[in-house]
Amino acid sequence: xxxxVESGGGLVQPGGSLSLACTxxxxxxxxxxxxxxxxxxxxxxxxxxxISSSGGTIHYADSLKGRFxxxxxxxxxxxxxxxxxxxxxxTAVYYCARNNVGAGGKNWFDPWGQGTLVTVSx
Amino acid sequence: xxxxxxxxxxxxxxxxxxxxxxxxxxxxISTYLNWYQHKPGKAPKLLIYSASNLQSGVPSRFSGSGSxxxxxxxxxxxxxxxxxxxxxxxxxxxxxxxxQGTRLEIK
Numbered sequence: 001x002x003x004x005v006e007s008g009g010g011l012v013q014p015g016g017s018l019s020l021a022c023t024x025x026x027x028x029x030x031x032x033x034x035x036x037x038x039x040x041x042x043x044x045x046x047x048x049x050x051i052s053s054s055g056g057t058i059h060y061a062d063s064l065k066g067r068f069x070x071x072x073x074x075x076x077x078x079x080x081x082x083x084x085x086x087x088x089x090x091t092a093v094y095y096c097a098r099n100n101v102g103a104g105g106k107n108w109f110d111p112w113g114q115g116t117l118v119t120v121s122x
Numbered sequence: 123x124x125x126x127x128x129x130x131x132x133x134x135x136x137x138x139x140x141x142x143x144x145x146x147x148x149x150x151i152s153t154y155l156n157w158y159q160h161k162p163g164k165a166p167k168l169l170i171y172s173a174s175n176l177q178s179g180v181p182s183r184f185s186g187s188g189s190x191x192x193x194x195x196x197x198x199x200x201x202x203x204x205x206x207x208x209x210x211x212x213x214x215x216x217x218x219x220x221x222q223g224t225r226l227e228i229k
Contacts, residue, residue: 005166021209035218036133037208039160043222044209044220044221044222044223045158045160045166045209045211045223046220047211047217047218047219047220050216057179059216059217060209061217062217095165095166100171102172102191103172106153106154106172106213107154107160107213108156108168108211108213109156109166109168109211110168110171110177111165111168112165112166112167112168113162113165114163114164114165115163115165
């Protein structure tokens, strides 16, 4: 079964740091681009970042302003998100999602993990 | 950035109803448009990719259409398990923006 499982969420104080992990199984992780997406309470989904299969190409949402760093370890079938200088507004459920590419460069996210909750609060 | 606007933001309907959700892009995106279903505590699920392609395993009561700036997701006959939030997403350019979501509730 193709599966993504996030871990590492929890309660962190404003200004603090936290690292999330996403472990893949059921497919050749090293062949796929990956994304992180979050959903804050009462808000829509927000794309955060993209990393290519090799890790050589990375894109971030401008709103992150350099506070988040995405990485991957293909030998461990794992994707990571290092978050620093956390703010109240970073409180959200964080999802990893596999990028799939079809004809004409069209792409979509599937599957997604079940998410891990990050709460930023003093 | 491409802005995605969904309507309505919420919708009440009954089992068996036909429901249509609309998504509008702030610029033309051809058919670089995907639809997802998400429920609290569960992984979001891909329903439709490239505007009109039904993802494998998704019931045929779901369909998508549109091109350019205007897109629709239609559920032909609502089932109890369909009450959830639906979001569109453009994959034409980075950042990959989502609509704000449409919450489908039981009437």
